[in-house]
Amino acid sequence: MYQEVSMQWSNRIRRLAVTLVASAAIGTQGASAGSSNNIVLVPPAGLPELARKAGEAMFLREAHDGRTVLYIEQDQGTALAILDVTDPRHVKSDGSVRLDVPGVFDFISDLGSRAALIRFRQGQGSAVLDFHNDKRPSLKIIQGIPVQGSLVRLGNDGFTVTSPAEATPALSDSFVDTSVIDIANLPDRVRVFDVKRVREEITNEETGTTFLLADDGLYLVRRPSVERDKESRELAARDAG
Incomplete structure (x- = not known):
């Protein structure tokens, strides 16, 4: 009886030892895979x-x-x-x-x-x-682009940069100065247009037109390439109909 119980305990201990060794091996393989496959630092x-x-x-x-x-x-x-x-x-x-x-x-x-x-x-x-x-x-x-300001891209045609306008004691309203930079003809030339004291700005995404309401009236920033694309889409839609 004593020998039978001892053998049972011996078998249980051996099975437990095998289980622990197998678990350790699996854990080691998982850690190795995580460190080698998930993140690679290249010096x-x-x-x-x-x-x-x-x-x-x-x-x-x-x-x-x-x-x-x-x-x-x-x-x-x-x-x-x-x-x-x-x-x-x-x-x-x-x-x-x-x-x-x-x-x-x-x-x-x-x-x-x-x-x-x-x-x-x-x-x-x-x-x-x-x-x-x-x-x-x-x-x-x-030359002439403000060092600080908010930049808005105009596709591949150019961009605008707005910066606070110079304060005028007689006027309490908030104005900005807008620089329009045309880079459509790179590398040949870059053109810069300045619009002073802009009160409001609105853009029509369909035609690419930006409207600038300034002290001396309304300015339009046109993008002919976008206008042509719009006309082409409308013509294609009419032909398809």
Whole structure:
């Protein structure tokens, strides 16, 4: 009787030991899978040489051919490193370009699919980076853009920047100054229009028209490309009907 009970306890202990060992093995495999498959930290040494130096700022955009490209500002703003990061497992170098700039800058906003607005630090003005050639972006410095203000994009055609108007003691109403920047003809030219003391702004998204009600009357900011698209849609709808 005693021997039978002892054997039963021995069998139970062996089964328990096997169960504990199996559980530990499963737990170890789960932890290993979680640490190796869920998060992967790639150091600079695992990336192209262009990524192994300090940078000032970055800008991520989709290229014309569908690739995802990361631009890194380096060398105090005078160089732009270009990395193809479409596949994070295989980051590729697309070279770098030199920029003739007054100093370090920050990327402020993309301007549609072909350009980006940058602003130089220390109040040194603004510029537009032209991405018509994704691997050879060029710089167009723009004079007259407010250093501070609210930016509204106008598709690929341009953008507006609004900033508080200069206070006038005789008038208590709130006004803004609006700068309209036309970049549709990059890289050839950039045009800047200033509308002072704007009381109200309304945009018709269907035609792309922006109405600015200013001290001296009404201004229209037209976008002929959007108007043509609207006319084409209406013509196609009539033909289909």
